[in-house]
Amino acid sequence: MERELQQKIIDNPKLYLHLKQNSAWIKQLNRDPRSIKQFEEAMKDLYKEHATDKMNEVLDNIDLISSFLNAMK
Numbered sequence: 001m002e003r004e005l006q007q008k009i010i011d012n013p014k015l016y017l018h019l020k021q022n023s024a025w026i027k028q029l030n031r032d033p034r035s036i037k038q039f040e041e042a043m044k045d046l047y048k049e050h051a052t053d054k055m056n057e058v059l060d061n062i063d064l065i066s067s068f069l070n071a072m073k
Contacts, residue, residue: 005036008036014043015040
């Protein structure tokens with residue numbers, strides 16, 4: 001695996017954890033370092049790091065607060 005790619009994975013704790021849990025990616029990244037994009041997407045899917053996931057979480061929190069305030073009336 002290329003040094004830059006290794007450092008990028010080590011610097012990002014979620015990428016590192018995902019690599020430890022899914023060791024098949026090591027072989028894939030060794031063969032094709034450009035597959036880092038696919039690896040990052042797989043990590044984002046697992047840890048719900050997409051912008052849409054974050055927006056949904058914010059909306060859920062707003063709904064929860066709204067429900068709580070309505071219950072207090």
